[in-house]
Amino acid sequence: MPLAAYMRKKGEKLPPLSERLAKLGLNKDWDYVFHLPLRYEDETSLTPIGQLEPGSTQQCEGEVLRSERIRRPSGEQLQAVVSDGTGTVTVRLLHFYPSQIKQLAVGQKIRLYGPVRDGFLGLEMLHPKIRAALEGAALPSTLTPVYPAGEGITQNWLRKRIARALLDVEIKDLLPAEVLNRLHLPSLDAALRYIHHPPVGASLQALQDKTDPAWERLKFDELVAQQIALRHSRALKALCRAPQIAPEKHPITDKLLELLPFSLTGAQKRVVGEIRADLAKIIPMNRLVQGDVGSGKTVIAALAAALTIDAGYQAALMAPTEILAEQHYEKICQWLKPLGIKIVWLGGKQKSRQKNENLEAIASGEAQLIVGTHALIQDSVRFANLGLSIVDEQHRFGVAQRLALRESSGNHMPHLLMLSATPIPRTLAMSYLADLDVSVVDELPAGRQPITTKLVSLTRKNEIIATIAQQVAQGRQVYWVCPLIEESEKIDLTAATETYEDIKSLLPGLRIGLVHGALAPEDKQTVMQSFKDGEIDVLVATTVIEVGVDVPNATLMVIEHAERFGLAQLHQLRGRVGRGAEKSFCILLYGELSETGRERLKVIRETNDGFEIARRDLEIRGPGEFLGARQSGVPLLRFANLEEDSALLESARDFALQWLAKDPERAKQHARRWFSGYEKFLEA
Ligand code: ADP
Ligand code: MG
Numbered sequence: 001m002p003l004a005a006y007m008r009k010k011g012e013k014l015p016p017l018s019e020r021l022a023k024l025g026l027n028k029d030w031d032y033v034f035h036l037p038l039r040y041e042d043e044t045s046l047t048p049i050g051q052l053e054p055g056s057t058q059q060c061e062g063e064v065l066r067s068e069r070i071r072r073p074s075g076e077q078l079q080a081v082v083s084d085g086t087g088t089v090t091v092r093l094l095h096f097y098p099s100q101i102k103q104l105a106v107g108q109k110i111r112l113y114g115p116v117r118d119g120f121l122g123l124e125m126l127h128p129k130i131r132a133a134l135e136g137a138a139l140p141s142t143l144t145p146v147y148p149a150g151e152g153i154t155q156n157w158l159r160k161r162i163a164r165a166l167l168d169v170e171i172k173d174l175l176p177a178e179v180l181n182r183l184h185l186p187s188l189d190a191a192l193r194y195i196h197h198p199p200v201g202a203s204l205q206a207l208q209d210k211t212d213p214a215w216e217r218l219k220f221d222e223l224v225a226q227q228i229a230l231r232h233s234r235a236l237k238a239l240c241r242a243p244q245i246a247p248e249k250h251p252i253t254d255k256l257l258e259l260l261p262f263s264l265t266g267a268q269k270r271v272v273g274e275i276r277a278d279l280a281k282i283i284p285m286n287r288l289v290q291g292d293v294g295s296g297k298t299v300i301a302a303l304a305a306a307l308t309i310d311a312g313y314q315a316a317l318m319a320p321t322e323i324l325a326e327q328h329y330e331k332i333c334q335w336l337k338p339l340g341i342k343i344v345w346l347g348g349k350q351k352s353r354q355k356n357e358n359l360e361a362i363a364s365g366e367a368q369l370i371v372g373t374h375a376l377i378q379d380s381v382r383f384a385n386l387g388l389s390i391v392d393e394q395h396r397f398g399v400a401q402r403l404a405l406r407e408s409s410g411n412h413m414p415h416l417l418m419l420s421a422t423p424i425p426r427t428l429a430m431s432y433l434a435d436l437d438v439s440v441v442d443e444l445p446a447g448r449q450p451i452t453t454k455l456v457s458l459t460r461k462n463e464i465i466a467t468i469a470q471q472v473a474q475g476r477q478v479y480w481v482c483p484l485i486e487e488s489e490k491i492d493l494t495a496a497t498e499t500y501e502d503i504k505s506l507l508p509g510l511r512i513g514l515v516h517g518a519l520a521p522e523d524k525q526t527v528m529q530s531f532k533d534g535e536i537d538v539l540v541a542t543t544v545i546e547v548g549v550d551v552p553n554a555t556l557m558v559i560e561h562a563e564r565f566g567l568a569q570l571h572q573l574r575g576r577v578g579r580g581a582e583k584s585f586c587i588l589l590y591g592e593l594s595e596t597g598r599e600r601l602k603v604i605r606e607t608n609d610g611f612e613i614a615r616r617d618l619e620i621r622g623p624g625e626f627l628g629a630r631q632s633g634v635p636l637l638r639f640a641n642l643e644e645d646s647a648l649l650e651s652a653r654d655f656a657l658q659w660l661a662k663d664p665e666r667a668k669q670h671a672r673r674w675f676s677g678y679e680k681f682l683e684a
Contacts, residue, residue, distance in 0.1 A: 014152045024150050032165035034638075035158070036195055037145035040207070041129075043113055044139055044200045050086030054118040060084065061133045064108045069101075080104040082112065089116070089123040091130070100130070109133040142197035143204075162196060174670045175221070179655055183220065184213060191217040210639070216648065219640035223652035224659070225674035226637065228667050231660060238283060240413045243313055243387045246280035250310040253303060255339050260299065267443035268296055274439045275304050275417065279388070285415035290422075291441025292610035293575030294448065297419045298328065300441070301390045302335055304417055309341060309368045313387025316370045316414075318377070320393050322347060322521045323528065323544050328392065329371040331550075336369065346372030346381070349521050386414045393420060421575075421610050422568060451578040453586045453605045455562075464558055464587055465506045472510055472537045476582065477554040480540045481573055482516075483561035499560065500540045507538060516542040543569065545576055552580030562588035562604075563597045570604050571613045 014020065025031055047058045062084035070077045078093040078100060091112065093100060103110065114128030147158045171189040173180075180187065186194070191214040198207060206212035210219070257264075264272070271289055278285035291297050305315035317332070319325035329345050336343060344358045344367035361367040365384030370376065456464060468478050482499045496516040504512045513536035515527045524544070531539045532551050539545075539554075543565075557577045562570060570588070578584035588601055603616050640648065659667040 017152070020150050020153060024148065024153075029165040029169045032162045033169050033171065033192055035147060035162060036639075038148055039146050040143040040198065040204060041113065041146060042204075043144050044141065046111075046139065048086040049082070049084045049089050049123070052087070052089060052116045052123055054116050054123065057113075057115045059111065059113040060089065061109070061111045062089070064104055064106050064110065067101075067104050067106050078104060082110065087123070089125055090119055090121055091128060092119070092124055092126050094127070103130055103132070109135075142199055143202065145196055166193060166196060174666055174673070175224075176659075180217075183216075183651060185217040185220060186213050188217060188221065190214070215639070219645055220648055220652055221670070222637060222640050222674055223645065223649050224656045225671045227653050227656035228660060228671040229675055231656065232668065232671065237286075240284055241282055242284035242413050242415050243311070243385070244280060244282050245308050245311040245313065245387055245415070247307070247311040250307055252310045252336075252339050252341065253306040256303065256306045256335060259335065259338065262445065264299070265296065265441075265443045265445055267291070267441045268300055271300055271439040271441055272303050274437075275300070276307065278437070279304070279307060279415055284413045285388075285417065285437070287416070287437045287439060288418045288420060289439045289441060290420055290611075292444070293421050293572060294444060294579060295421075295441040296445055297392075297421075297441060298331060299335075301392065301417065301419060302332055304388060305332075305369055305390065306336070306339075306341075308388040308415075311387065313385050314362070314365065314368055314370065314383055315388040315390065316376055316383070316386060317372075317390040317392065319371075319373060321544060322349075322373055323515075323524055323549060324392065325371060325373045326521065326525055327528075327549060332369065332371060341368050342366055343369045343371065346370060346375040347521055348373055348375050350375070388415045388417060390417045391419070421572065447581055449578060449581065449583050450608055451574060451584045451586050453574065453588065453608075455588050455590060455601050455605055458560070458589050458591050461589065464589065467587075468538060468556065468558070469507060469510070471556045475553075476556065477531065477534065477536070477551065478538045479545065479554055479557040479573075479576055480538055481545075481557065481559040482540060482542050484543065484564040496540065496542050503538060503540055510537045511535065512537065513539045514541070515539060515544060517544045543573070545573070549576050550579055551576070553582075555580070555582045555584040556587070557585070558587045558589060560589050561591050562601060563590045563593055567600060567603060567613050567616060568610075570601075571610050574604070575610075 021027070024035070026035060041057070043059050045059065047060050049060050049062055052058055052060060060082075062082040065081045065083050065088065067078070067080040070079055075095065078091075078096040080091045081088050082091060083089075089112070091104060093104075102108075109132065111131045111133040112125055112128040113131075114125045117124050117126065145159065145162075146155060147162070149155060149158055171192060173188050175188070179185075185191075194202070194212075194214040195207070195218070198204075203212060207215070271291075275285070275287060275289075278287055289297055289300060301317060305317065308315040317325075317328055319328055325347065326345075329343070333343055342361070344361050346355070346358055346362075350358075358367065359380060359382070362370055363382045363384055370383075375381070468480075471478055480499070480503055482496045496514060500512065500514040513527050513531055515524055515531075519527070527536070527539070528549070530536050531554075534553065554577050557574060559565065559570065559573060565573070574586040577586060588604065590597075590601060593601070600616075603613060607613060656667070659670075
């Protein structure tokens with residue numbers, strides 16, 4: 001039984017088997033066929049006990065000479081000595097069942113498989129796999145697969161179920177034989193069988209590294225499928241029509257530029273130009289604006305919206321959190337209200353009367369600019385003539401959510417503009433996101449002071465408290481970020497409240513505020529506003545302030561238990577300071593640090609470059625996060641690795657093109673086999 005099963009609380013029931021299997025992606029026979037081993041056990045041969053080697057995993061057979069139960073402070077152990085005439089080995093079970101006492105009774109002939117080690121009394125096997133050694137029973141002729149399994153799902157059950165699926169499913173080869181011959185790849189059927197049940201003598205190393213022809217075949221199929229899906233979705237997209245936004249006169253845009261309290265940076269001007277060119281086309285724009293924290297992406301979005309409104313269309317701006325959306329709303333109102341633009345807010349927890357009024361204004365076209373959260377993509381929202389959808393911090397949304405804002409319009413597809421501080425890994429840009437245009441805001445507004453970041457042990461918290469008092473005495477404001485506990489609002493709330501009380505008692509006389517995710521939006525807004533207005537000296541906050549919050553007088557940020565945060569997250573948090581002309585600091589307070597933990601925090605200390613940090617972060621977390629695939633549940637590449645298999649990717653691309661030209665139906669059938677529902681997924 002897997003350990004997790006022991007750890008389950010008494011009386012707590014496992015979810016039904018089908019649910020547990022579905023969690024592993026196992027629903028149909030076909031899924032089982034593609035549920036591939038993590039590793040293998042070699043039970044194809046027997047080693048004489050006298051020749052067992054400590055440190056290796058081996059199989060042997062013998063008779064139980066002695067068997068005893070031994071009391072230890074930690075509990076009762078079962079210990080049996082087994083011999084085959086060439087030597088003896090001790091089997092040790094630290095916990096056991098009655099059935100195992102029988103299995104290891106004196107005189108039993110047993111087969112053992114497991115790691116061998118040098119024990120106190122000579123050779124020893126700790127918790128080996130134990131089976132009865134049947135006279136004349138043949139050894140398996142193939143390696144034994146070990147599969148990814150979940151709670152309450154045994155290897156034995158999976159092995160049988162997968163073996164049955166391999167018998168029941170007809171694994172038809174869709175790829176033409178000449179391609180397989182040219183690339184020296186086996187048939188799909190042979191490849192899968194080989195990987196599930198490698199014969200004696202198969203190279204374990206090649207299997208592990210996924211470099212043998214069987215693995216190459218699977219990876220090739222997957223990459224081909226991806227290429228086909230991409231071309232297909234691109235072809236579909238080219239058929240879509242977007243409103244052409246190229247107004248002859250653009251008084252709103254002009255006026256906005258005139259009223260801005262600053263002039264655009266060169267990078268901002270360039271990116272606005274790129275967006276303008278896209279909007280003027282009749283095919284929908286699909287553009288990502290990447291720019292480090294503080295590079296000024298919001299004003300770019302506002303200018304794109306202004307141009308859209310100048311052309312007589314609606315624009316929508318969606319942000320991932322209430323705080324951020326509210327802040328955008330406020331800033332945009334400040335910029336655009338004086339120009340007579342009708343701006344409407346759509347939030348999660350709005351009064352229904354107000355909400356209905358707003359929905360009506362959106363449907364009638366009276367609302368020209370709509371700002372909000374996920375509320376924007378609910379079914380009840382009907383736009384009159386949406387011309388431009390803007391998604392801020394796009395990586396925070398799932399694929400499905402981004403798609404939804406694009407669909408929420410009548411007979412045309414709106415242009416889509418995404419903003420992000422997280423760069424796309426090159427390999428993703430080459431594959432999944434090949435049809436995404438990217439603009440980079442690679443220049444910060446002038447006069448910004450670089451932020452100084454320090455790593456400080458939590459044992460020196462008192463010194464940091466003194467620093468805070470100093471900063472406040474100089475008229476500055478401070479963020480104190482609560483330690484990350486878990487993604488649960490309740491725990492988050494308790495921790496935040498505790499931290500708040502703690503800081504309050506450590507800094508008596510200062511005005512301390514608290515903001516966290518469980519606050520009602522209007523309360524959050526009130527706290528943020530008083531912080532902005534300078535009525536709060538130290539704002540104790542959870543990661544709700546992570547994105548976009550803009551208070552230039554805040555010059556110090558302390559992050560408690562910084563080691564618990566992701567790198568990109570720390571960088572985002574740190575971006576809340578250094579927004580004004582004063583020198584700013586970020587203090588990363590750490591508790592226990594592992595070697596890698598220290599390395600990670602050093603990255604943050606050593607660079608202020610969000611792109612570099614995101615690159616390092618992606619190395620650690622993998623690209624899945626970027627696509628938001630985790631939230632949407634859509635699988636990414638399972639087998640191929642875009643970096644390692646770049647040569648294969650190239651053959652796959654060439655072949656996919658030929659195949660689509662020659663036999664498009666079969667090619668698409670192949671893609672569907674790999675990515676069901678891929679057409680939708682790839683539009684994101
Ligand atoms: P981000 O790219 O992180 O979303 P924001 O759009 O929030 O950055 O901009 C950060 C701050 O810089 C805001 O206060 C914004 O008004 C200001 N800002 C933007 N562009 C400029 C500019 N060209 N010159 C000076 N300040 C600017
Ligand atoms: Mg922003």
